[in-house]
Amino acid sequence: MAHSHSTQNPVIEQQRMIIPNKHGEKLVGLLHETESKEIVILCHGFRSRKDYNTMTNLAAALEIEGISVFRFDFAGNGESEGSFQYGNYYREADDLHAVIQHFSGESHVVSAILGHSKGGIEYRVTEEALMDRLRTDMHEACLKIDKECRVLTVHGSADEIISVEDALEFAKVIPNHQLHIIEGANHGYTSHQTELASSIVKFIKSALEQDKVSSK
Known part of the structure; x- marks a missing residue:
């Protein structure tokens, strides 16, 4: 199909x-x-x-x-x-x-x-x-993430399911980590789909460019 x-x-x-x-x-x-x-x-x-x-x-x-x-x-x-x-x-x-x-x-x-x-x-x-x-054990799991692995966390400040504080805690222990908080976004990013997508695409494109440079 x-x-x-x-x-x-x-x-x-x-x-x-x-x-x-x-x-x-x-x-x-x-x-x-x-x-x-x-x-x-x-x-x-x-x-x-x-x-x-x-x-x-x-x-x-x-x-x-x-x-x-x-x-x-x-x-x-x-x-x-x-x-x-x-x-x-x-x-x-x-x-x-x-x-x-x-x-x-x-x-x-x-x-x-x-x-x-x-x-x-x-x-x-x-x-x-x-x-x-x-x-x-989430803390232990985070520490096992390879330092060469780039990690992006996107979290809504108005998430009604998972507190934004959780994202802040993850940011403290995950190596090579970026945190992007979307102000006013709920758990499903109902009114913030565009910002969610743009932040992720920007991160991925940047990572791919870095990989190309390092491989030369």
């Missing part, structure tokens, strides 16, 4: 793809192919999907810059197989690893991973899933 967009921008082909994870579940995604070497992976939030407006808006913004994008549904969400689970960081990491492996070949290099949210609405939770989430 593929179609092309005839715009003034580079020719973009959108192709529905299925990538199996290590648990044998089929992950469904949409590839926005601009024929760039670099590709950005978009990861949706808790009980969301690849077609959430933030995901589609970010894909469109990157397309305009000629950067290929892949957005997909984690297992148990959207069109992907599997059952929905709460607090399944490790299972979602497995899904993401499968996607990265798929695109880590001669035609593409995964240049960035973008993710939105991870919770905040009503859910049915099992004891096992809750303990999995509680056992996750």
